[in-house]
Amino acid sequence: MIQKIVVVDDSQVQCQHAADVCGAVFGNTHIVMASNGRQALDQLQTMAADLILIDLEMPVMDGIELIGELSSRQLDCAVLIMSSKDAKLISSVGVMAQAGGLHVLGCYQKPITQAILLEAYSKFNGRANPPPSPEDNQQHIDGNDLQLAMEQAQFALHYQPKLTCKGIILKGAEALARWNHPELGFISPLHFIAAAEQHQQITPLTLHLLHQALRQKVYWNRYGLRFSLAFNLSPLVLLEDNLISWIEDALTQYSLKPEEIIFEVTENVMLGDVAKSLQTLNRLRLKGFGIALDDYGTGFANAEQLMRVPATELKIDRTLVHEISSKPQLETILASTVALAEDLDLSIVAEGVETLADFIVLSKYPVNQVQGYYFSRPLAAETFSNWITTDLTLLRGQIKQSLGE
Template sequence: MTQQIDSILIVDDSAVQRQHSVALCRELGLGCIYEAANGVEALETLAHLPFPPRVLVIDLEMPGMDGVELIQLLAQRNLHVPLIVASSRESALISSVETMVRALGMQVLAALQKPLNLPQLAAALQRYGGPAATAAGPRRKEAEFGVAQLQAALEQDQIVAHYQPKVDVRTGVIKGVEALARWPLADGSMIPPDRFIPVAEQHGLIHALTMKIAGQACGQIARWNKHGLRLSVAINLSPVLLDSPDFVGEAAELLEHHALGSDQVVWEITESSLVANLGAALGILARLRLKGFGLSIDDYGTGFSSMQQLVRIPFTELKIDRSFVHGAADRHHLRVILQSALDMANRLSLVTVAEGVETIEDWRLLQDFGCTLGQGYLIAKAMSGDELPIWLRRHTQHLRALREGRMPSKP
């Protein structure tokens, strides 16, 4: 586990707590352990080391320069070393600092309450991905593209749909997939969707992109149907299209063309999608429900009007944002919010989908709280349509372990 981690710096003003952390690190096999009694000393140590340590363990409550100020200074100086945040303060404060670290573009391996223990520290260090996986390591240069290249990619079918499984939390049975747009390049790299989707929205290409992905997804669902694999597919619906009077008709034509039932297609709408033209958006969503399509409120909990949207719109599904799922087993405030959202959705007879499921602890919590479906790297990453049946055949033991709440082998 610690082969990649050959050095660590522990920053803590308490000599007792610092020596306790040092002992844990030695027990885990770390050979090079640096210590600093405060933030100033930590910065001096980092300045004199030929190479930065692989990981920093930073206490929050220290006299003079506290841990928050130290982290902010590290970010300002571009010292993006993976962090373990530790404190004896309340979990809400620790969680807030963890969010701050991520917002600064830094990697946080764990945010823990003191005193640290061996399983906690071991689990945190297991999340270390090596220098290339952190902001401190070399980053692969992303391919540049313009509107013309994006349009050509759409016309030449270079942008394709990949599918991430959505699995029943109780049974471990796959129930559906989410269709995700992917733009692979000839050299094996990929342009991230968070780069090309905004460009498509800004330059009038989002309609073509959405219908391209929807067409591929419906065609794939139809092929799976013929082979006895009946799944639903969730397709992201851009807010730009909620002002398009032709969209409902085009969506219905896709079903007819591929001989699908409307219950096999769910349109995912983010909370913020309905702000601009509420009247038009509500009309389109109501017509989609009249056609029998499912409607999912995506990234639930990240906006300020979630409950109001549930009242306004005939949603059939509530998708809880990963920020309320991942790590909830270890954070009281997240657990309370997650359970409240699931309880409310169940009372409203909504299907619940938790995204960002990455650990077995996340999964077990969802089982305890009565979530319907789970989606995330613990189950599987997105894959091509041809790969999914192969993945299913090879991962029956993986899904069985999830059903039983056991840690499966790596998918």
């Protein structure tokens, strides 16, 4: 709940206007005004604010400097960035603030309106709990825990749909591992995958989950639900000499074809033993498997490195997709990324689509598939099957109506 607000703006008129709008939206709220970043920091020494509205262009200490100070002090408050400067600059400052650990409710051109504050308030109420640090759970996980979890079938797969951008047709599902530990509760995949790599259990865990995914694929095929299955491979697994044989044996066991499976890898495959990793990927591609380069946009991958990986699909990371409807520079980056992928004859998947507005922007470009919480969160296999037969039709109708089709 927002009870204490600091408005920082060197224009007395704009500052008072923003304070008045805050009062109208939030009601009985303590509002303090400051004319520059230094005054705001002085106020924050005596009052812990829930929300800070920050102008960018100010004397003594401007908004960008103030945001840097707030980040360095790790203050637990939300910020809303407002300015009369161009939208590209405002948005870039917002990205900077988020990278500095601040909870950014939005980046807007002045003047601030009640609609803007209501939108920001919805994000404030939706603040997620901070993710657990690796020490919270991972320190308790060793190789024996992982082996026991596999023996007791504690690992499960959830599936997130991959839909065509045009027509909203189901074309694939990405299998995502989940672990609900009987004592520690839910353990993040980031933690148990890292633990598996550390304790030399990543290969048996991968094969364990692959068999589970392939059994589910057979079930869907039997009922006429035919779409590709995407499965993630750790860079360490690619170094296994027998990996290709293990995968081929598994597909033979379940009577599946390589063309039905897409293996997803991150650009980290270009680190370490590059020759061995590329050998494995090239052999998988030669046998007919799809290869997706995942999380594109989060690291060092460029056009030259993309050409080195025998990829058939490029998955654009959510960092280049999230809030693209309100961040012009993201759309510019997306456009160049899509053009690059087209030049390399790669199928394009946009991940992390969370709003209709972002999807509408993506639909302007030759993006082949979309994936994200706007369409569906990762679902247990049975729930996923129900989603296909009921929710997908409703979703398709809602999107077409919103697009006026």
